[in-house]
Amino acid sequence: MINNDTVYNILILADSFDRNEIIQRNENYKFIVVKNYTEITEALEKNDISLAILDMELEGFNFTGIIEELTEKRLLNNCLVLVLSTIENPKLLKNILKSGAADFLKKPFINDEFILKIELLIKKLLDKKLIEEQKKEIENTLKKFKALLDSSINAMYIFKDNICIECNKEASLLLGFNSKEEIIDKHIFNIFHNVSTKHKNLLVDNEVDHNFQTKVTGQQGNVYEVQIKERNIPFDTDNLKIISAMDITDIKRNEKILAQKSKLASMGEMIGNIAHQWRQPLTAISIAASGIKLMQECDIEDKIETIDSLDNIVKNTKFLSATIEDFQNFLRNDRESSTFFIQDVLRSTLMILDANLKFENIKIVQNYEEDIEITTIQNDLVQILLNIINNAVDAFKDKTIKDKFLFIDVYQKKDIVYISLLDSAGGISEAVIDKIFEPYFTTKHQAQGTGLGLYMTHQILSKLDGKIEVNNESYTYEKKENRGAKFTITLPVF
Numbered sequence: 001m002i003n004n005d006t007v008y009n010i011l012i013l014a015d016s017f018d019r020n021e022i023i024q025r026n027e028n029y030k031f032i033v034v035k036n037y038t039e040i041t042e043a044l045e046k047n048d049i050s051l052a053i054l055d056m057e058l059e060g061f062n063f064t065g066i067i068e069e070l071t072e073k074r075l076l077n078n079c080l081v082l083v084l085s086t087i088e089n090p091k092l093l094k095n096i097l098k099s100g101a102a103d104f105l106k107k108p109f110i111n112d113e114f115i116l117k118i119e120l121l122i123k124k125l126l127d128k129k130l131i132e133e134q135k136k137e138i139e140n141t142l143k144k145f146k147a148l149l150d151s152s153i154n155a156m157y158i159f160k161d162n163i164c165i166e167c168n169k170e171a172s173l174l175l176g177f178n179s180k181e182e183i184i185d186k187h188i189f190n191i192f193h194n195v196s197t198k199h200k201n202l203l204v205d206n207e208v209d210h211n212f213q214t215k216v217t218g219q220q221g222n223v224y225e226v227q228i229k230e231r232n233i234p235f236d237t238d239n240l241k242i243i244s245a246m247d248i249t250d251i252k253r254n255e256k257i258l259a260q261k262s263k264l265a266s267m268g269e270m271i272g273n274i275a276h277q278w279r280q281p282l283t284a285i286s287i288a289a290s291g292i293k294l295m296q297e298c299d300i301e302d303k304i305e306t307i308d309s310l311d312n313i314v315k316n317t318k319f320l321s322a323t324i325e326d327f328q329n330f331l332r333n334d335r336e337s338s339t340f341f342i343q344d345v346l347r348s349t350l351m352i353l354d355a356n357l358k359f360e361n362i363k364i365v366q367n368y369e370e371d372i373e374i375t376t377i378q379n380d381l382v383q384i385l386l387n388i389i390n391n392a393v394d395a396f397k398d399k400t401i402k403d404k405f406l407f408i409d410v411y412q413k414k415d416i417v418y419i420s421l422l423d424s425a426g427g428i429s430e431a432v433i434d435k436i437f438e439p440y441f442t443t444k445h446q447a448q449g450t451g452l453g454l455y456m457t458h459q460i461l462s463k464l465d466g467k468i469e470v471n472n473e474s475y476t477y478e479k480k481e482n483r484g485a486k487f488t489i490t491l492p493v494f
Contacts, residue, residue, distance in 0.1 A: 009030050009047050010030065010050065011040065012053050013054050013058065029118070037061075040052070044076070049079045050078070050122060051122060055083075056084065070100075078129070083096055083105075084105050084109075103121060155168065156244055157191065157245070158241070160238055167180050168180065171183055174247055195215070211227075211229050288310070288312045292310070337377055341372065346385065353389055363404065363405050365406070365408070368408075368409075368410045380464060383460065392423040392425065392485075395423060424484045427483050428485045471486055473486045
């Protein structure tokens with residue numbers, strides 16, 4: 001039985017029968033009695049009819065033609081038709097059902113049988129309407145999904161068994177196809193040409209989602225840098241793969257320009273540091289050489305003093321040579337990974353900055369675990385350390401801080417190396433601490449900073465599979481309270 005508050009209108013064109021008993025059994029039914037074809041059409045047009053009951057025994061009616069005509073007029077879209085008949089001609093009944101009737105009931109019948117048939121047909125109608133609503137909802141969802149795909153600024157591809165089943169307009173524009181139809185039904189590797197073996201494996205992996213950058217070749221042979229985000233989604237009984245691709249060729253080009261600017265800025269700072277470092281040894285060399293020359297001119301050479309002066313010249317020359325070598329290492333455009341001790345890199349970095357650190361009276365406090373080896377791009381790590389230490393030096397300038405410290409800690413946990421650098425310069429303003437890794441953001445005077453150092457530090461570490469974090473920290477050292485910015489670098493050992 002239908003149990004709800006809805007009233008279902010039932011159209012009747014049939015011999016009289018006990019409608020009152022049916023209504024008593026189900027108050028949700030309202031019967032509308034008609035006598036001819038005109039009244040049928042008017043009732044269907046003016047009322048929400050759920051079921052039309054037509055008695056085929058009535059003379060003067062071509063029920064097959066009536067049902068077909070009502071169907072053509074779309075008056076039976078939300079209505080089912082039940083025919084009543086004593087006819088035992090299967091062919092005629094078949095034609096009636098074929099014309100659009102939903103079911104038939106053989107006369108004579110008992111009321112219980114009739115009521116059950118009505119209930120079943122009303123339920124069938126409700127099921128039909130529910131299916132249609134679900135179908136419309138699915139169609140609307142698909143329309144929205146396609147609209148979302150087409151409105152996305154990224155290229156979007158949907159794959160089933162690595163065959164493209166849907167994509168948006170950007171998907172064809174990205175790689176130089178003339179239309180999205182050229183992409184549909186293509187294998188994933190016929191769309192993403194010439195990707196590396198490693199990235200091919202990531203593209204077809206159905207177990208884990210991936211996010212990576214790769215190079216692909218377009219239809220005209222152009223090579224693009226693209227950012228790929230790939231996600232695997234179970235859908236019904238299928239597994240679908242959704243790939244979002246964005247052309248980052250210009251971004252990568254701009255990154256290289258920014259990296260070059262940052263390196264030039266670091267070079268300028270290094271040259272300044274080397275100039276500071278060379279003053280003392282050059283003065284010592286000049287004094288020693290002048291002393292030897294003077295003794296030669298006065299013919300009062302002291303062999304022991306001459307040897308000491310020459311030793312002093314050699315010692316200072318070696319120091320100058322070492323600083324030049326460190327500078328040359330930094331200038332090398334070496335992008336190959338190598339294995340080295342972190343302590344060695346810190347030693348050479350601090351040597352480059354030694355004059356500036358001494359000039360600002362900054363004391364370096366080093367705390368290293370036993371020699372820690374790491375495999376990465378050494379030059380990149382040097383640039384990272386230079387950027388952070390130079391920032392610490394700048395933080396101390398123009399501040400009346402008596403005790404200037406820079407604590408450098410290096411330690412390893414499992415396969416991760418940690419390098420922390422903590423100063424005592426008072427910390428970074430909480431209003432800007434979240435912005436310091438953004439490009440061109442700087443708290444320095446425009447003439448002193450480019451705003452690229454920490455941004456490039458962040459970018460370089462990302463490429464090395466590392467991270468950098470910053471926070472302000474208060475601490476006690478030598479029984480004195482200090483506060484400063486703490487930068488923590490993490491890098492994988494291999």
